[in-house]
Amino acid sequence: MTQDELKQAVARAAVDYIHPKLDSDSIVGVGTGSTANYFIDYLAEIKGSFDGTVASSEASAERLKSHGIPVYDLNAIDNMVVYVDGADETNPALELIKGGGAALTREKIVAAVADEFVCIADGSKWVDTLGAFPLPVEVIPMARSHVARELVKLGGDPVYREGVVTDNGNVILDVHNMAITNSKQMEKDINQIVGVVTNGLFAARAADVLLIGRESGVETVTA
Numbered sequence: 001m002t003q004d005e006l007k008q009a010v011a012r013a014a015v016d017y018i019h020p021k022l023d024s025d026s027i028v029g030v031g032t033g034s035t036a037n038y039f040i041d042y043l044a045e046i047k048g049s050f051d052g053t054v055a056s057s058e059a060s061a062e063r064l065k066s067h068g069i070p071v072y073d074l075n076a077i078d079n080m081v082v083y084v085d086g087a088d089e090t091n092p093a094l095e096l097i098k099g100g101g102a103a104l105t106r107e108k109i110v111a112a113v114a115d116e117f118v119c120i121a122d123g124s125k126w127v128d129t130l131g132a133f134p135l136p137v138e139v140i141p142m143a144r145s146h147v148a149r150e151l152v153k154l155g156g157d158p159v160y161r162e163g164v165v166t167d168n169g170n171v172i173l174d175v176h177n178m179a180i181t182n183s184k185q186m187e188k189d190i191n192q193i194v195g196v197v198t199n200g201l202f203a204a205r206a207a208d209v210l211l212i213g214r215e216s217g218v219e220t221v222t223a
Ligand SMILES: O=C[C@H](O)[C@H](O)[C@H](O)COP(=O)(O)O
Pocket: 031, 032, 033, 034, 035, 036, 085, 086, 087, 088, 097, 098, 099, 100, 101, 102, 103, 104, 107
């Protein structure tokens, strides 16, 4: 199977997984990226089974709307049964690196609100130790150089993602060669740097369930 077919398989499995949990009042949180895009397309097939969605990016909101799926402002809803999103890396504790598509901050906010976080990923995203994928950090533009210097002090090699502006109007630094030995502590330490909006480590709020696509089929992993 191609990587794309594995993404489609986990996206389909996510719709099957959440469908029994939904009723006419349910709000579904929807992530961002190529795997989440497949999820949106399959979610459209059951759009009568829930109330609407909250999207973690403008791009996902547009795709949801193109299918006629309602998209709500997060401030207009008071509960969310589930959030479904992809990842750039996942470890066996279901801690993630996210933000390859620059949507990390809104993703982290929506994940924080959801009762359950379902991560969908093809098998290439599975690692024993996080950090081979450069860690994205969203930064207020005027603080870019300061944050980069502080990230070097923490042991990383930050690289400015040229030409990318997030949905929040900020920039991204991708931190290479960061040894992520204590993910929860590192998530906090990076977020303490003045000028950082958030970083792409999802350790404090890891996924609850991982649907991972392998040649042998979709495997369900819980932490
Ligand atoms: O900012 C983007 C998100 O964190 C994505 O969930 C992540 O980059 C995975 O994307 P994809 O499903 O395209 O591999």
